[in-house]
Amino acid sequence: MDSNKEHKVYDSIIIGGGAAGLTTAIYAQRDRFSTLILEKKNIGGNAFLTEKIENYPGFNEISGPKLMERMEHQAKTYGAEIKTGEEVSAIEKKGDLFKLTTIMGTYLTKTVVLSTGSTYRKLGIPNENDLIGSGVHFCATCDGAFYRDKEVIVIGGGNSALEEGIFLAGFCKTVKIINRSKEFKASKTYIEKLNSIKNIEVHIDSSPVEFTKNDKDLFKGVIIKNNETQESKEIKADGAFIFIGLIPNTKSFKNIVDLNDKGFITTKNLAETSVKGIFAAGDCREGAIAQVAAATGEGVLASYGIKNYLK
Incomplete structure (x- = not known):
């Protein structure tokens, strides 16, 4: 010393x-x-x-x-x-x-x-850390441009998630929003705007349980589980954005x-x-x-x- x-x-x-x-x-x-x-x-x-x-x-x-x-x-x-x-x-x-x-x-x-x-608050699910920066992101303004005309997943239900989801919908092919609660925590303004955008798909009361990879070890999608029925399904996309705080x-x-x-x-x-x-x-x-x-x-x-x- x-x-x-x-x-x-x-x-x-x-x-x-x-x-x-x-x-x-x-x-x-x-x-x-x-x-x-x-x-x-x-x-x-x-x-x-x-x-x-x-x-x-x-x-x-x-x-x-x-x-x-x-x-x-x-x-x-x-x-x-x-x-x-x-x-x-x-x-x-x-x-x-x-x-x-x-x-x-x-x-x-x-x-x-x-x-x-x-x-950035993480989900703590399998494959998350492996895919950060190459399929899993935390900033749409920073990394959204990579997904122009592609399909993306947005995870979260607050103001940030909906604001960034609406932003991504402006140039992405589709935006699939996954919210673990039955209702969004975001302000009514964002929720109302969300309903008017055709290329946004919403999955409520569903929790992400694992990010999936393709045979080249690249991002493939996310497996979500319905909190009420406990049924699981895979949502495929080109990338995902996490906005949970x-x-x-x-x-x-x-x-x-x-x-x-x-x-x-x-x-x-x-x-x-x-x-x-x-x-x-x-x-x-x-x-x-x-x-x-x-x-x-x-x-x-x-x-x-x-x-x-x-x-």
């Missing part, structure tokens, strides 16, 4: 190396504030898992890993330090500073940015900053949390839009919060 770590005081330590965290570092470093990004896994967050991004300004098409690689390079070019494999286990206020503890040691900083993102990666912060009832960090003004000097940006924040372009904007906002606080 490097005993000098605790002696260096950063202007800001950013927890999480996704698009929001990297953008915060880029802007903060340009303002000559020293920054350190601590990331427990890989740099890039959920965007790193996206095969192709077609809605990020300036690029008709770019892979998620490539875009994140460019952001990481830019942050480092401006002087940001990045450490992976570093999970923050504690944040303590020490006078005017914050002390962050990880398995590798401790760090001191004047401000903290929480940009730990969120995790997001889990914010904020468990470690529940006793540090205010969270809403779903675990997302509440903020105000310039990405400020309930604790002065701690900011939040990206998908872990209440009201965030799960898009790379939106996350970068939140990173800019957090950098201005840092600047305003350090003045």
